[in-house]
Every structure is written in structure tokens, then in C-alpha cells.
Amino acid sequence: MTDRELLASRVLEPGTGKAIELLRGQILRIEQIEGGQCVDFNCFNLHDYKEYMHTGRTRTLHGLHPGKGHFMWSAPPRERALIYILEDTAHCNDVLFPRCSAHLYESVYGFEAHTNCHDIQAEAQREYGLTPDDVHDSFNLFMHTGVDGGGKPWIGRQHSRPGDHIDLLAIEDVLAVPNVCGADIMRTSNFSLKPVRLSIFKATEEDLAVVPPLTKLPSQRTPADFRVKAIKVERELRRDASYTPSFTNVPIKISDLVVTLDDAENALLQQCKLRDLYGDDDGAALRDIVFSWWAERFIPGP
Numbered sequence: 563m564t565d566r567e568l569l570a571s572r573v574l575e576p577g578t579g580k581a582i583e584l585l586r587g588q589i590l591r592i593e594q595i596e597g598g599q600c601v602d603f604n605c606f607n608l609h610d611y612k613e614y615m616h617t618g619r620t621r622t623l624h625g626l627h628p629g630k631g632h633f634m635w636s637a638p639p640r641e642r643a644l645i646y647i648l649e650d651t652a653h654c655n656d657v658l659f660p661r662c663s664a665h666l667y668e669s670v671y672g673f674e675a676h677t678n679c680h681d682i683q684a685e686a687q688r689e690y691g692l693t694p695d696d697v698h699d700s701f702n703l704f705m706h707t708g709v710d711g712g713g714k715p716w717i718g719r720q721h722s723r724p725g726d727h728i729d730l731l732a733i734e735d736v737l738a739v740p741n742v743c744g745a746d747i748m749r750t751s752n753f754s755l756k757p758v759r760l761s762i763f764k765a766t767e768e769d770l771a772v773v774p775p776l777t778k779l780p781s782q783r784t785p786a787d788f789r790v791k792a793i794k795v796e797r798e799l800r801r802d803a804s805y806t807p808s809f810t811n812v813p814i815k816i817s818d819l820v821v822t823l824d825d826a827e828n829a830l831l832q833q834c835k836l837r838d839l840y841g842d843d844d845g846a847a848l849r850d851i852v853f854s855w856w857a858e859r860f861i862p863g864p
């Protein structure tokens with residue numbers, strides 16, 4: 563995209579991060595200068611910091627290595643798309659590992675002082691009045707990871723090169739916080755710390771046109787739906803003596819739904835049905851098939 567308007571640019575040095583107001587329709591490009599540097603990232607709703615990017619929901623919808631064509635989602639009960647990944651030239655991202663921390667480097671590696679993503683995120687966010695407790699697990703850009711056959715996660719060397727970049731399009735106004743990952747004693751950034759370049763562009767109509775449509779549902783709740791709307795200030799937890807349970811959807815109502823299949827549909831069901839899994843339970847088979855059909859079509863992204 564050569565016709566994007568460049569709004570700002572800066573170099574992010576090792577040991578640092580930057581909180582950036584990224585407004586809806588703006589693009590944050592995070593670009594390798596030397597190559598091989600992991601960048602941790604999180605973002606908040608600029609108008610309500612309690613809504614933030616949630617690696618768990620993002621991982622559920624897009625897998626362990628989200629990239630081009632995927633969204634970054636906020637945590638329940640908001641569950642909205644905050645960022646759309648327009649470009650990802652290195653194809654090397656991770657939402658499995660948590661951010662690295664001072665305690666990790668001290669307890670595992672013996673370093674009393676070591677640059678780390680949690681402390682950098684905390685310091686960058688302090689510019690907007692947030693505390694170290696407001697740091698959340700990061701979307702790890704340019705981090706090569708996987709899971710072995712025994713379920714154990716691993717970190718591999720990465721192969722990003724100078725100029726490799728990821729373009730993050732703001733779907734909502736966000737406070738975006740990238741930082742240079744401090745992990746130079748593991749494979750995360752190939753055992754050294756390097757600067758990266760940040761650039762902010764105004765998205766073109768062409769950029770906006772590729773974003774898949776998003777559906778707004780009542781279950782994407784806002785503070786207006788909360789029974790407790792105020793943000794708690796005191797640190798101590800004290801029981802509300804007037805509390806009586808009022809769980810959503812309780813009492814739970816379960817009802818049967820009659821599904822009529824024509825002969826062709828019934829033949830298809832029998833064909834798709836896994837008899838060793840469902841036996842003669844056509845209802846269970848149908849539910850599984852319908853779920854797979856739904857998931858393929860309605861979970862956003864390629």
C-alpha cells in the first residue's frame with residue numbers, strides 16, 4: 563500500500579515500549595529493522611480500559627498462530643474485535659506463551675535484573691495512569707512457537723528479516739502498546755535485542771474493504787449491562803451483605819428442537835455419522851455435524 567498517508571513514525575529501542583492512541587481506521591505497522599526481534603503487544607479500548615485484548619478468545623477463534631486476516635478480540639463479556647491484522651509478512655506469531663517477567667528471569671535464570679515484557683508494558687501504560695496489575699498477556703508478534711507431541715510448548719528460532727512487518731488496523735479506538743521483548747537468553751529473538759520501527763498510517767478505502775463483516779450481538783455486553791457498574795477502588799474484598807444470587811439464565815431451560823430431514827439430508831447424515839462415536843444417537847451426530855458446519859462458516863477469518 564504505497565498511497566497510505568503516514569501519520570507518525572518512530573524507532574522502539576530494546577528495553578522500551580510505547581503506548582499509542584490508535585484511532586479507528588488507523589494502522590500501526592510494526593517492522594523489523596535488523597530482523598529476528600519478538601515484539602509483545604496488547605491494546606485497550608481507549609474509552610474504557612477494562613476492555614482489553616484477550617489472547618484466550620483470540621486463540622480460541624484463530625489458533626495458536628494468528629496472522630493475516632485474523633482479528634484480535636477483547637475478553638468476555640465484551641468479546642469484540644479490536645484489531646484486524648491486515649498484513650503479516652513473516653507468518654510468525656504466538657498467543658500461547660504469556661509475557662516474560664522479572665520473576666521469570668530471576669527464578670528460572672538467576673538474573674536479579676533483566677529487561678522483561680511485563681515491566682516494559684507496565685511502564686509504557688503508566689503514561690495513561692494504568693498500574694502493573696493492568697498488564698495482560700500479550701499477542702507475541704514475530705515469535706516462533708509450537709507444541710510437541712506430549713503437549714509441551716516450545717520456542718524456536720525465528721526467521722523474520724529486515725523489512726518484515728505486521729499491519730494492525732484499529733477496528734475500535736484503542737491504546738496500542740507494543741514493546742521490544744526482553745528475552746535475549748532464549749530463542750525468542752535469536753539471543754539478542756534489536757530495535758523495531760513503528761509507523762502509523764491512515765487506512766485507505768482499499769484497506770477497510772478487506773475487513774470481514776462483523777456481527778453485533780446482544781451477548782457482547784457493555785458496562786450498561788453489568789449489575790455492578792462502578793470500578794472498585796479499594797483493594798480489600800468485602801462481602802456485600804445484601805447479595806442474593808441472580809445467575810444469568812437460571813433456572814436453565816432446555817427444550818427439544820424438532821429437525822425434519824428429507825431423504826437426501828438423512829442419507830447425508832448417515833454418511834457423515836461416526837457410528838463408533840455416536841452409536842444410534844442421530845441427535846448427537848446431527849448436533850456435531852451442524853456445529854462443524856457453523857464453525858466453518860461463522861468463525862471470522864480465513
Ligand SMILES: [Zn+2]
Pocket residue numbers: 602661662678679680742743744745
Ligand atoms: Zn518478552
